[in-house]
Amino acid sequence: MLYAILCYSNEDEVMAWSKAEDDAVMERLQGVIGRVAQQGRLGPTARLLPTTSATTLRKGKSEPLVMDGPFAETKEQLLGFYIIDCEKLEDAHDFARELTEANHAPGSYEIRPVGFFQQGVVTDGSAVATLPAQRTAAE
Template sequence: MRYAIFCYDCEDTVAAWSGAEDAQVMQRLGEACARLDANGARLGPSARLMPTVRAVTVRSGSEPMVLDGPFAETKEQLLGLWLLDCDTLDEAVAAARELAAQKSSGAFEVRPVQDFFAAGAFAAGAQSAGT
């Protein structure tokens, strides 16, 4: 079963980290991912999202409307995600706990993923929006 682990935190708190603090958290998360992978967690893609000031929301309806910024005013924002393949929800929760242990704030949500795209649906070598 595939699962997504969503990382939420206060965007302003994370933005206030020094470059060294940010690098340290990202290094710890990378090391945690390596441990999970070595222990058979079958990690898939992961992504760190750009700040919400760069977000655009498209609202559905008879004439879809495009709005600047994130959809919801919330205390914590979605900052990143991991995809993984685990046999059980408990294994996915254990992976989320390992990731959460690398940060001093925020929350990690685990949610089952229903496959929608066929394998390889993303173009190889696609660039991120930040490049």
């Protein structure tokens, strides 16, 4: 089984850390994830840049709207995420717009630049949530 671990914290406080503190935390975290990575169990890792750099694409009745700032509703829940390489913010918005066309369920996409990224590799393919029948077919 694959699990996503989503990190929540008080941004003000994390941003008040000195560089030395930040580096120390990152190093301790690397110690933890390094172990799992060696076992081939760690997928992509990302640390996001501040919410002040975020925009949010809100699906509406008509055209989806781009708004400034992070996703702020509490009525909706985080259901998934994508990581995409884009030259311009506009390209990321375009991609998110295509997603809204493919998925009409109401909701939002928050678009936030990534500050730290590690590709990671999960070596056991069967970890992915697929039906046993599909797995056999793939093999």
